[in-house]
Amino acid sequence: MDRPARRKICLSLHAPFPSRTQPASPLQPLGQSLGEAGTPSAPLRWDLREERVLTLIDNGVSDVLILEAQDHLGGRVRTYRQEGVVVEEGAEWIHGGWRNPVYRVAVAIDGVDTPLPDDAFDWRVVTQDGAAADKSRYDVVETLRDTCERSDDVLLAYYGLAYGQCFLDKFSGEYGTGYDSPEGEGWLHYLEQIVNGEEGTESWLDIAAREADKYPDLGYDHQWKSGYDTLFQFYEAVIPASKIRLNSPVCRILWDEGDDKVLLVTQSGDSYLASHVIFTASFGHLKERHTNIFEPPLPESFSVHFGHMDLGVSNKIQLGWTNPWWGSKPLDLDIIWTSQDLPLDRLWLYDIVNVASVHSDPNVLQMFIMGKDSKNMENLPAETVLEHVMYLLKRITLQDIPQPDFFHRTSWYNNPWTRGAYETYITLWGDHQGLKGHDPITVPLKNSQGRQVLMWAGEHTHSTRYGTVDGAYDTGEREGYRLLDILKPGRIV
Ligand SMILES: Cc1cc2nc3c(=O)[nH]c(=O)nc-3n(C[C@H](O)[C@H](O)[C@H](O)COP(=O)(O)OP(=O)(O)OC[C@H]3O[C@@H](n4cnc5c(N)ncnc54)[C@H](O)[C@@H]3O)c2cc1C
Known part of the structure; x- marks a missing residue:
């Protein structure tokens, strides 16, 4: 398996660079020209x-x-195919409908697929040790996202401050008693990682609230058929x-x-x-x-x-099995970290808060990882990444999971032509x-x-x-x- 190295680019060019006195390739007009000009x-x-x-x-x-x-x-749209498995290394969702120009093209070329409804998924919420967490707390996450992310004027009060401050200020009030308990802190961490996943940030304190406030929501997401x-x-x-x-x-x-x-x-x-x-x-x-x-x-x-x-730097890790060990429905598994007792070499796993089946192949599970830990993950050999995520999956499901038939991880930061994701x-x-x-x-x-x-x-x-x-x-x-x-x-x- 590979260990991606940071490639050095554009080293072979030495001054003097080609100049007007050396032959360059002027482009010749091809086909039609533009009027008299x-x-x-x-x-x-x-x-x-x-x-x-x-x-x-x-x-x-x-x-x-x-x-x-x-x-x-x-570029950052890159579909990866291997022996019948199709996953996206980069962009995956078409955000919204007719107001999104990509949706309009996708409809015109018959490329759009209807996403599965939420209840088609086997939704689980567990701690890092596989204990069931209180699913009703998910409402806290949604309420705060409605408040800080989706409402019209709440963020105005945060201009000049970090976006994450809005969530931090309101979390304890919304969560109520126990907000500072291990489970409460686990939900706060989950919320931050969801927001980081949306914004591509390492910390929700990195992005200005004024900036986050500009982003218009174009509606429900769509997927590509192929x-x-x-x-x-x-x-x-x-x-x-x-x-x-x-x-x-x-x-x-x-x-x-x-x-x-x-x-x-x-x-x-x-x-x-x-x-x-x-x-x-x-x-x-x-x-x-x-x-x-x-x-x-x-x-x-x-x-x-x-x-x-x-x-921002964001990466995906994808694992697939011919026979899904979790059951027949696509999986959507949220992780609430009530403790961070990971072996030192695996601390980066703490940033993973969701494992979900991908639309293109429900037998493939995908995890997002953001920020500094995303860069750290890129520098690990692929077999180490696989070993670590298998450790995580076994720990959160309490199942003896077989080795996957498919494994893929992205390296958007080490790619010199992107040096990041979104x-x-x-x-x-x-x-x-x-x-x-x-x-x-x-x-x-x-x-x-x-x-x-x-x-x-x-x-x-x-x-x-x-x-x-x-x-x-x-x-x-x-x-x-x-x-x-x-x-x-x-x-x-
Ligand atoms: C993991 C991930 C998930 C994402 N999910 C979504 C999503 O669900 N929905 C969504 O809408 N967006 C998503 N995005 C964001 C989306 O992919 C990007 O915003 C978009 O593709 C950026 O397009 P771009 O043309 O600006 O840049 P790029 O796609 O980066 O294109 C730039 C091109 O320039 C080339 N290039 C760079 N340097 C040079 C050079 N010196 N000479 C010649 N060529 C050069 C690169 O090779 C590349 O092809 C995601 C991105 C990532 C990485």
Whole structure:
């Protein structure tokens, strides 16, 4: 089994980088051009790039190119298949219905599946030692989520404070007597982990309440019939293969060389001249590598905000059995940790509070793990992770569980092209520094001639739906239309 190492990237490029005096590959207009203005070269990368490129192609701009670092499209949408088992490494749910653009595409391509009702699951609530916990306490969790997460104005009083403070302030009143008992503290820990799972945070005190308050709820979740990658199979079918270059990490972007073109250099040393670039790497990659990538460096007024935001780290661990040992119904098992008496090397298990069957295969159980312990888990050998989670499963079910037939775990932090999972949020520190929204990192950068050459898309550039596929999709469309506007005949910038 594997032990993922952190890969070093973009090391093979040494100065001097290809410049205007060395041959680069100017993109030639392909197919139609855009009216009288012609079609400036516009290499594009994209978050939901497919949507942006479709927006452009649909509007007559065909001189576009996607440069993708990895050997597949989709980024944090990644379906994993092994001998008939289908699981999602990244995004899994389509949040909401018609208001969600991804839902609309999914319906159009007949990809949506109806989620199972709650009562289809075998719902259990147990302590770490397998004793039944009081299920009625789940109402406390739901009430507090209704109050702090779903109501309209409660969080206003917490602007300037951490999101988690709302829950902390109200927990004892809602729980009542025993809130500070081991079981009460177990429920508080459960609640925090559910909130961390929603936000992608390591601690609910990391994210500013003002930031959490922006996120609109689009309604009930939906699932994909045959994997989230159905979406990308659709895009691959409609976008010409010539417009996609896989295995092409962009290592350098020289965006103000004096001749109105942007020069991109990939890891293999290929270079491209473009009129406009839409940069859509994840916030984790951007934050870590912007000083290496951009020449000239990004303006301080722009990059200062990278210190005010973070990309959360979340991972999944999935185990499957041909014959489910827990029974015939899909399982949904909540863990209330009334004590933390774990062996030292297994302390990371404390962050797991739910084990549930996945929609695509009820015989596969999935656990989420967030934050620092998620990073720690990534650095453990796979067989150690398996040993630890089997220890946990046996302990919480008091059953002698057979070894699984299927095991998979993700490593979103060690992936240099993502450096995290979801969501990109404004930290409490960032809020205190005056950053109140994501807009400052979405502003296109102009070169010395005053032309908008560098644009930004990706979930982190959405003002409210950051951390979602639909948020990424919207920003792709936004930048596609921005570029179309710029390319209008007669436009100066
Ligand atoms: C575990 C997990 C669970 C999630 N669950 C959900 C969910 O249920 N529902 C939901 O809506 N969202 C969910 N999300 C979030 C969702 O997946 C992301 O918000 C969304 O996919 C982000 O899209 P993006 O295009 O902004 O970034 P990405 O998907 O990260 O795409 C960026 C692309 O840029 C490429 N790249 C990076 N650097 C370079 C470079 N230098 N040169 C060239 N290419 C580069 C990357 O390889 C990648 O393909 C989840 C994410 C994770 C990880």
